[in-house]
Amino acid sequence: MPISSQLLRPVSFGFILFTFVLAFLGNLLPWQAALQGLTPDFVALMIVYWALHQPRRIGVGWAFALGLMMDVADGSYLGQHALAYGVIAYLVLARQRQFAIFPFWQQALITLVLLVLSQALMLATRMLLGDAFPGAGYFAGAPIAAVLWTPLSNLMLMHQRKPVSDEL
Amino acid sequence: MHANQPAFFKQGPKPLTRLMVFSALSLVLLISDARLHLLDKLRQQLTVLVYPLQWLATAPIDSAMQASDFLRRQTDLLAENRRLNEERLQASALAIRARALEAENAQLRELNNAAASQPVSRQLVKILYNGRDPFTARLIVDRGGDADIKPGQIVVDHRGVAGQIIRVHPLTSEVRLISDRDHLVPVMVERNQLRTIVYGMGRNQPLEVRYMPASVDIREGDILSTSGVDGIYPAGLPVARVTKVERQNGSAFARIFCVPLAQFEQHSYLLAINGAPAQAPYPETASAPAQASRKKH
Numbered sequence A: 001m002p003i004s005s006q007l008l009r010p011v012s013f014g015f016i017l018f019t020f021v022l023a024f025l026g027n028l029l030p031w032q033a034a035l036q037g038l039t040p041d042f043v044a045l046m047i048v049y050w051a052l053h054q055p056r057r058i059g060v061g062w063a064f065a066l067g068l069m070m071d072v073a074d075g076s077y078l079g080q081h082a083l084a085y086g087v088i089a090y091l092v093l094a095r096q097r098q099f100a101i102f103p104f105w106q107q108a109l110i111t112l113v114l115l116v117l118s119q120a121l122m123l124a125t126r127m128l129l130g131d132a133f134p135g136a137g138y139f140a141g142a143p144i145a146a147v148l149w150t151p152l153s154n155l156m157l158m159h160q161r162k163p164v165s166d167e168l
Numbered sequence B: 001m002h003a004n005q006p007a008f009f010k011q012g013p014k015p016l017t018r019l020m021v022f023s024a025l026s027l028v029l030l031i032s033d034a035r036l037h038l039l040d041k042l043r044q045q046l047t048v049l050v051y052p053l054q055w056l057a058t059a060p061i062d063s064a065m066q067a068s069d070f071l072r073r074q075t076d077l078l079a080e081n082r083r084l085n086e087e088r089l090q091a092s093a094l095a096i097r098a099r100a101l102e103a104e105n106a107q108l109r110e111l112n113n114a115a116a117s118q119p120v121s122r123q124l125v126k127i128l129y130n131g132r133d134p135f136t137a138r139l140i141v142d143r144g145g146d147a148d149i150k151p152g153q154i155v156v157d158h159r160g161v162a163g164q165i166i167r168v169h170p171l172t173s174e175v176r177l178i179s180d181r182d183h184l185v186p187v188m189v190e191r192n193q194l195r196t197i198v199y200g201m202g203r204n205q206p207l208e209v210r211y212m213p214a215s216v217d218i219r220e221g222d223i224l225s226t227s228g229v230d231g232i233y234p235a236g237l238p239v240a241r242v243t244k245v246e247r248q249n250g251s252a253f254a255r256i257f258c259v260p261l262a263q264f265e266q267h268s269y270l271l272a273i274n275g276a277p278a279q280a281p282y283p284e285t286a287s288a289p290a291q292a293s294r295k296k297h
Helices: A013-028 A042-053 A060-074 A080-094 A096-100 A104-128 A141-161 B015-034 B040-070 B074-112 B289-294
Strands: B122-130 B138-141 B154-156 B161-168 B173-177 B184-189 B195-199 B207-213 B223-226 B238-246 B253-260 B269-273
Touching: A013 A042, A013 A060, A013 B040, A042 A060, A042 A080, A042 A096, A042 A104, A042 A141, A060 A080, A060 B015, A060 B040, A080 A096, A080 A104, A080 B015, A104 A141, B040 B122, B138 B269, B184 B238
Parallel strands: none
Antiparallel strands: B122 B138, B122 B269, B138 B173, B154 B161, B154 B269, B161 B173, B184 B195, B184 B223, B195 B207, B207 B253, B223 B238, B238 B253
16 A cells, blocks of 8 residues: 555654664674575665655765764775665655655565665775675675565554544 | 745755765765775774674674573583593693793793793684675674774684784774685695695685695695794694695696685684784895985884
8 A cells, every 4th residue: 555645643753763773783683694695784775764754854864874884883994885875865865755655566676776776886886996796695685675675664654553542 | 035935845955965965975985994094083983883783783692592502401511521621631732732842942032042922912702793794704703992902913713713803993893804805824834834825715715825836735635824924923823724726737826725724604702812923124135225225214
């Protein structure tokens, strides 16, 4: 169901921060050794989600700051994630009114393209700085993130779909 | 007109403007970090922000593993205990030999009037997680500047060299593994004292010994240990075992592959030790008198 046709409760800023903290934890979990690139980039996924749903709050600046944090946590070059996240946040914002009325499966396709783009940007950055291509498995996380989009959106909207008390 | 807009329409600069600003900022950061290495201070301050998250991500799994250890069957523990006892006996036998050698070495040094070797500091570090960056082979460990870890220290496990510490943050530090691409370790073949260099080829890839002639005397099963000529890795630490030697027709060099002896993928504790003691400066060659006279020390 498109989001625009429902009446939703407002989101508190604390909730947005909370989801970003969870996304960071998802990225930092020590499962990378076993899964080698199969884990989706949760922070990028949350940036796409919030830029789509709260475009007036979460934009390029937030994406940049979160990308810097991710650079530090990863030990990659400062600015690598920041650049990629900033670009995808901008692309969401540029077409936000259109994307927001799409059904979830179409949004999932858009997310797939955006996440692959963010990884391609990072790959290009690293290859320009002299690193080798880490193998096609590097992009495996993006399709998994796209599959996760529909359940994730439903889960996050559940919080906003709670019935309002009749006191009003 | 602009001043009369209601607050709802005031959203600051357009997204495209912001993208331009932040992309430019990212590029500046990238260049100053990757090429000019200016941002280590900033990085250290940001790690303090990230550390609670790192801790939170690893702590529940650690405690779950500890709980499962606690519940492990008695027989497993007995078997492990027996094995550890055997290993301890072997290790102590080696240690006795090492102590004797150390004493002998000290005596020889005194005889030789050499400077006493620096005391070796050992620190147990715990692996927090594999570096997430798929382009490099790095580990993040849980000791940093607060525990006197210094860049250039060597990280080993009970079997061999794992890597070196390249970046120290206040609470964590980064280890570059010997399997990282183009990481070099000067080594010596233990069997015949042949000196060579082991190249890393990327995470989960074998190590390679390059540029050795096809007739070189290296066989499968040879153990390579550090030779100490680089001034980073102290001499005598085991590094890798040769697994495959390919001699191709038409190629001047043999392709020699080896596997690291350290099992840094399999357990969670490593030991950080001091690197090699400072070496005498590289001698200036007599064939470059112009340079030698310009540099005054």
